[in-house]
Amino acid sequence: MLLLGIDVGTSSIKVSVVDAQNGQNVASASYPDKETEIIAKKAGWAEQSPDLWWHNVQQAILKCNASGKYKPKDIAAIGIAYQMHGLVLVNQQAQSVRNSIIWCDSRAVDIGNKAFEDLGKEFCLAHYLNSPGNFTASKLAWVKQNEPEVFETVQQMMLPGDFIALKLTGEATTSVSALSEGVLWDFEEGTVSYELLKYYGIPESFIPKIKPVFATHGLLDKEVAQKLGLQEGVAVSYKAGDQPNNALSLNVTEPGEVASTAGTSGVIYGVTDQLLYDPQSRVNTFAHVSHSAQAKRLGVLLCINGTGSLNRWTKSIAGDALSYTEINQLAAGVAEGSEGLSILPFGNGAERMLNNKLIGAQFSNIDFNIHTQAHLFRAAQEGIAFAFRYGFDILKENGMQASVIKAGKANLFLSDVFAQSFVNITGVPVELYNNDGSHGAAIGAGIGAGIFASAADAFASTKPLQLIEPQKNNLEEAYESWKNLLKKQLS
Structure with missing residues (x-):
C-alpha cells in the first residue's frame, strides 16, 4: 500500500511516495527545478500564485510517476503539507481571485496591531494565544480595506494546503490547526474567532467546513485522477502547515518535545499541553496536529x-x-x-x-x-x-x-x-533524521486513513542518523x- 505526500513549499513543490508497510520512500520528485518566484510589488510584500502552486503540484506528481518505481493506482491516501499563514481567496466557482499573500508578507502588521489594541491585548492573548499581528485574518482585512472589488467576489478564504485539497477533490475544508495559524481560532471558547471576524467585518461563511487534521478532507476527483494517473476516490486524509508537519515527521507530538528546521525560514517548534502565550507575541502558539479538546497539544513556534x-x-x-x-x-x-x-x-x-x-x-x-x-x-x-x-x-x-x-x-x-x-x-x-515535508505528509495521510494507529505507531522504527x-x-x-x-x- 502506497501513500502520497505533497509539500507546498515557498521554493518549489515536492512530492514523495511512501510504502506504508515499512515507512520507506519509494520515489520523490520536485517541481520546478528553479526556485519559484516571490512577487514583491512593494517593499515588505510577498505573493505567489495559487494557480501556479496547483500547476506545479500536478507536474511534480507526474514527474514522480514517471520514475517507474511504483504503480500510481496503488496510492491509497494523500497528505498535504504547506507553507503556513498564507491567504488564499476563492470565488463561487472555486477559482482563486488574487495572488496568495504569503507568510513573509508584512503589509498587514499595522492592521493587526490596531486590532490587538482595540480588542484588548489581554482578550487576544487569552482567547487566540497571539496578537492578530501579521497573520492570515489580518491579511484578509487588508484585502477588504484596499481591494474591495476583490473582496466582493470572495466565497471562501483558506490556507495554501486547503486550496490544493480543494483542487484535488472539489471540497473546501480546514482544521482547527489551520485556523489557529491564521489567528482564526478561539481557544477559550473552542470556536472560530468570531470577535475578530466581527471586528474585521469578515463573514463567518468565508470559513470552510472544519475537520480534524487526520480525517477525510475529500475524495480525489475523477478528472483529476485521470490526468494524474491515480485512482479515483482516493482520500485526502491529512493537511497541516509545514512546521506542525515537520514536527510530526520527527515524531514530535508530546509535551516537552522540540523540532527545528532551517530552510527558507528557520523555526524552533516545541509541543506543550499548556495554553502558553508570549505577552509580546514574539513567539506564537498554534494548535498542533495532535491537538484536541480532550488532549491539548499546542505548538509554540519561533520563526x-x-x-x-x-x-x-x-x-x-x-x-x-x-x-x-x-x-x-x-x-x-x-x-x-x-x-x-x-x-x-x-x-x-x-x-x-x-x-x-x-x-x-x-x-x-x-x-x-x-x-x-x-x-x-x-x-x-x-x-x-x-x-x-x-x-x-x-x-x-x-x-x-x-x-x-x-x-x-x-x-x-x-x-x-x-x-x-x-x-x-x-x-x-x-x-x-532522514526526513522531509513530503515524506511527513505521506505518513500523516496514513494516520488519517487509519493505516497507522497513531504517530507513535507510524514512526516506531525511526532512528536518528x-x-x-x-x-x-x-x-x-x-x-x-x-x-x-x-x-x-x-x-
Whole structure:
C-alpha cells in the first residue's frame, strides 16, 4: 500500500511516495527545478500564485510517476503539507481571485496591531494565544480595506494546503490547526474567532467546513485522477502547515518535545499541553496536529524569516558558480567568529521575534584586508545560528525547555559549520533524521486513513542518523557582539 505526500513549499513543490508497510520512500520528485518566484510589488510584500502552486503540484506528481518505481493506482491516501499563514481567496466557482499573500508578507502588521489594541491585548492573548499581528485574518482585512472589488467576489478564504485539497477533490475544508495559524481560532471558547471576524467585518461563511487534521478532507476527483494517473476516490486524509508537519515527521507530538528546521525560514517548534502565550507575541502558539479538546497539544513556534534566504543570497552574490557543499567547505576553513565579521539575517520581511520590526539584513565589521568570500559564507551561517539562540532565549522566557532538538538532515543542517554553531550557541544537542515535508505528509495521510494507529505507531522504527553535541567553543563573545549590533538596529 502506497501513500502520497505533497509539500507546498515557498521554493518549489515536492512530492514523495511512501510504502506504508515499512515507512520507506519509494520515489520523490520536485517541481520546478528553479526556485519559484516571490512577487514583491512593494517593499515588505510577498505573493505567489495559487494557480501556479496547483500547476506545479500536478507536474511534480507526474514527474514522480514517471520514475517507474511504483504503480500510481496503488496510492491509497494523500497528505498535504504547506507553507503556513498564507491567504488564499476563492470565488463561487472555486477559482482563486488574487495572488496568495504569503507568510513573509508584512503589509498587514499595522492592521493587526490596531486590532490587538482595540480588542484588548489581554482578550487576544487569552482567547487566540497571539496578537492578530501579521497573520492570515489580518491579511484578509487588508484585502477588504484596499481591494474591495476583490473582496466582493470572495466565497471562501483558506490556507495554501486547503486550496490544493480543494483542487484535488472539489471540497473546501480546514482544521482547527489551520485556523489557529491564521489567528482564526478561539481557544477559550473552542470556536472560530468570531470577535475578530466581527471586528474585521469578515463573514463567518468565508470559513470552510472544519475537520480534524487526520480525517477525510475529500475524495480525489475523477478528472483529476485521470490526468494524474491515480485512482479515483482516493482520500485526502491529512493537511497541516509545514512546521506542525515537520514536527510530526520527527515524531514530535508530546509535551516537552522540540523540532527545528532551517530552510527558507528557520523555526524552533516545541509541543506543550499548556495554553502558553508570549505577552509580546514574539513567539506564537498554534494548535498542533495532535491537538484536541480532550488532549491539548499546542505548538509554540519561533520563526526567523531570513535564514536559508540569507544563505541563498550570499551564494548568489559571492558564490553563484559554487555548490552549497563547496560553500560549506569554504566556510569550514574559517575560524569560529568569522574574524569579527557579523551578519544580522533579517532581510526577508518583518520578524515576529523582533516585535514585527522590519530592520533588513546588516553586515558589520567588514575588513577589506582580512575578509574573503569564505568569511562571508561562515558569518552568514553563524549569524543565522545566533538568531536561533536569540529566539531560543525568548522561548525559555516563556517556559519552553529542551533537552534535545530534532531536525531533518537537510538545508542548513547539511552544513557542519551551521549545525555545530547552532548546537554550541544554544547548548542543546541536536538529533538529525532522514526526513522531509513530503515524506511527513505521506505518513500523516496514513494516520488519517487509519493505516497507522497513531504517530507513535507510524514512526516506531525511526532512528536518528546523527547526534551533534555541544563542544568547547568561543562563540559566546561573537554572539554578544552580534546581539549588540541587533540592539542598535532595534533602538
